[in-house]
Amino acid sequence: VNYAARLQKKIPQSYIDELLGAIHISDIVKSRINLRENHDNRGISYSANCPFHDDQALSLHIDDNTGTYTCNTCDITGTSIGFIMYFDGIHFIDAVQELSETCGMSLSSVISDHIVNEPQKKHVNLLSNIASYFHVELSNHNHANDYLQDRGISNESIKQFNLGYAPQHRDYFQAVFPNKKTPLIRAGVCGENTDKTTFARFRDRIMFPVYSPEKEIIGFGGRSLVDGGPKYLNSPTSRYFNKSDVLFGLSHYEQSSKDSCSTGFDAIVVEGYMDVVVAHQHGFQYTVSHIQPHHYLETSVQKRLFLFRWGRCRTSGKSTCVRPSITVYWDRL
Numbered sequence: 001v002n003y004a005a006r007l008q009k010k011i012p013q014s015y016i017d018e019l020l021g022a023i024h025i026s027d028i029v030k031s032r033i034n035l036r037e038n039h040d041n042r043g044i045s046y047s048a049n050c051p052f053h054d055d056q057a058l059s060l061h062i063d064d065n066t067g068t069y070t071c072n073t074c075d076i077t078g079t080s081i082g083f084i085m086y087f088d089g090i091h092f093i094d095a096v097q098e099l100s101e102t103c104g105m106s107l108s109s110v111i112s113d114h115i116v117n118e119p120q121k122k123h124v125n126l127l128s129n130i131a132s133y134f135h136v137e138l139s140n141h142n143h144a145n146d147y148l149q150d151r152g153i154s155n156e157s158i159k160q161f162n163l164g165y166a167p168q169h170r171d172y173f174q175a176v177f178p179n180k181k182t183p184l185i186r187a188g189v190c191g192e193n194t195d196k197t198t199f200a201r202f203r204d205r206i207m208f209p210v211y212s213p214e215k216e217i218i219g220f221g222g223r224s225l226v227d228g229g230p231k232y233l234n235s236p237t238s239r240y241f242n243k244s245d246v247l248f249g250l251s252h253y254e255q256s257s258k259d260s261c262s263t264g265f266d267a268i269v270v271e272g273y274m275d276v277v278v279a280h281q282h283g284f285q286y287t288v289s290h291i292q293p294h295h296y297l298e299t300s301v302q303k304r305l306f307l308f309r310w311g312r313c314r315t316s317g318k319s320t321c322v323r324p325s326i327t328v329y330w331d332r333l
């Protein structure tokens with residue numbers, strides 16, 4: 001919040017004014033809730049059921065001339081920025097950024113990229129340090145190494161995918177990253193107990209760093225080495241880690257292919273992290289897996305994509321890649 005407040009002071013009022021004048025507030029509200037259009041002798045005005053209280057009476061009034069929304073029941077009024085803040089539940093600075101993108105304006109033209117991107121850079125650096133820590137811990141724990149060897153994962157693959165191991169202890173982060181409580185919680189690797197102490201979310205798990213297409217670590221998946229509890233655990237969704245947008249292995253796909261993401265490409269989609277690593281290891285370097293199961297299939301489709309079920313045959317016990325289960329078409333991942 002302090003950071004957001006500092007940043008807020010750095011945005012010139014002239015930029016805010018220009019931003020608010022660049023788009024009708026009715027368009028901002030309309031993209032979020034249903035509006036009723038009213039025509040009278042003063043022109044067009046808009047009303048809607050107020051989203052901030054239980055409203056059936058069209059109490060929210062939107063006025064493009066003044067650029068404001070008003071609800072007399074809630075006793076609130078504000079601009080497009082305020083509406084985005086309260087409706088989307090985000091900070092001022094994020095609302096300004098969101099509105100800037102909608103209007104095709106660039107906040108970084110008035111504030112240096114360094115300042116705007118500072119929190120994200122810190123976040124990415126921390127995740128990268130955490131991944132390095134997990135990677136070192138893997139070499140310190142024989143049972144984790146044995147598990148990967150049993151699954152046929154080579155040392156090269158371990159290095160290539162930066163695989164790691166999260167220790168069993170509930171608060172191993174305390175010693176490694178002291179005084180980083182809030183960033184660790186925000187990074188999704190720690191949770192907070194009711195007594196305000198923290199605990200490591202990933203314990204006794206093989207760790208798979210998840211990379212963005214820009215090859216920055218944005219989250220983790222962890223495979224449990226013991227029975228009980230979820231077999232796979234992912235970092236929680238955050239503004240940097242949108243599980244439905246991310247494909248595991250995509251960062252490594254690009255390394256081995258001249259295809260471009262923006263023009264679409266063919267991919268083999270398998271079920272989990274381990275399947276991707278194994279497939280890459282055996283030369284199928286355009287293999288990816290989803291993190292939020294099946295969600296992305298709703299994306300508009302053009303290119304052909306085969307989904308395979310990859311697993312162990314129940315009767316023979318041999319690893320096998322079984323029949324393509326779905327064929328879809330799409331043009332963006």
Ligand SMILES: [Zn+2]
Binds near residue numbers: 051
């Ligand atoms: Zn209201």
